[in-house]
Amino acid sequence: MREYERKGLLERVEREAATVGARIPEEIEVQEEPIDLQSFVFEIKRRETVPPGERDRVERAKRNLRRERLERLEHIEENEVSYERGEELAASIIGIDRALEALEGLNAPDPETEAERQAAADRKRWMSFLKKALGRDDAGGGRTRF
Template identity: 40%
Template sequence: MGDTDGTGITDAEREALLDRVNDQSATVGASVPDEIEIDGTAVDLSTFIVECRKVDAIPPAMERKVASTRAALRAERERRVERLEDDPIDRETAETLAEEVVGIDRALNALSTIRHPSFADEHHADALAGRERWLAFVDRVR
């Protein structure tokens, strides 16, 4: 009764799950998934985030990986939300998808707060490196 697609999930239940995954506060208290499958490949997401948070600032090589991971997570989130919105799924699958989307959102939040060097910090480091090169040049000329 109330099932519109014969799968065991009603339109109201589906709508409630979609509201939950689109709620900005849904990630409060949520955990980053240890592992998530993206495009058929298992990604050790929790370890990746821990490794990124260990460094004082993300180096350029790691920044590219962080950016590509964020893009892959956004695409995977979108795929899962679309399944939740449109696919004929049962209640258990819908709940699992909702939990996965919230976990992905938590991971995206964690990746967005990783320390990036500020422009001032980069400028200061470049200035110091320039002074060191200049002093080394002066020492060689003497």
């Protein structure tokens, strides 16, 4: 593979919006073991929450996917493959990234919980601001001297 082709593949893989519109591969081989990646991700995402017993399985899958992504990326970086194989690896890396994004989203709090947390933080900041603006110190609630 030519150097500019290799650099182009690497740039495509590392592009921030690379996963936009990308599909999760139906099946992928991780450490020489085939995994039905698409069905696994959809099965996990379909649930409201991930049960405690499944969390270990999801975390293990994410670790394995990250490891596989790194191995595939190294093949391109070290120029060990033909351009055609590099194209296949780049597409699979983007698919792995898409699956990882979907699995990482499971750890995010639901929007209502996040909104409540933000509202509580906003109230705390507002009260702190009011105390300072009104000249009250934190210890006794009295006025501070200027």
